[in-house]
Amino acid sequence: MVEIRFHGRGGQGTVVASKIIADAIAKEGNFVQAYPEFGVERRGAPVVAFIRIDDKPIYDKSRIYRPDHIVVVEPTLLDAIDVTEGLEDGGWILVNSDKKPSQLNLPSKYKVATVNATSIAINHKLGTKTAPIVNTGIVGAVVKILNLAKIESVLEAVKEIVPIKPDENAAAAKEAYEKVSWERKE
Helix, strand or coil, rough: EEEEEEEECCCHHHHHHHHHHHHHHHHCEEEEEEEEEEECEEEEEEEEEEEEEECCCCCCCCCCCCCCCCEEECCHHHEEEECCEEEEEEEEEEECCCCCCCCCCCCCCCCCECCHHHHHHHHHECCCCCCCCCCCHHHHHHHHCCCCCCCCHHHHHHHCCCCCCCCHHHHEEEEEEEEEEEEECC
């Protein structure tokens, strides 16, 4: 089983991103769960979402405490909370950032990737310049680095799930898939 935890802020599309990924994975025949953890969140408040993936039915409905991978939709959360809490050694941390992975000063026991989903969202006019909706960019980068699904399945899921600007959102996912950056460790 693969378990992924997403960290974002309300209004960025973190929960929708997890649902798009889950749908793309399910299209390829795997079992998947995608669910958020909500309190009294409001726009801008920290939000957590989870995905479980397996080749057999998944019965565990609990919170993910020991994720295999982490996705950070909002880079300011790197300084606000411990996004690596419980992360397995060798797991991926994907961050929405214009920085190179080595510039983030994350522990070397993790693999780090970055994608500038904010810039991609602005370029595709998703949200506004001050409040871009970065979820589809994140989706493209996640499936690329984790090899979770084919980009065609992702584009299909984006167009089915995202009600506004489906073509622009699909283009953002594809662009992020192509632009995600990581430094290979020898």
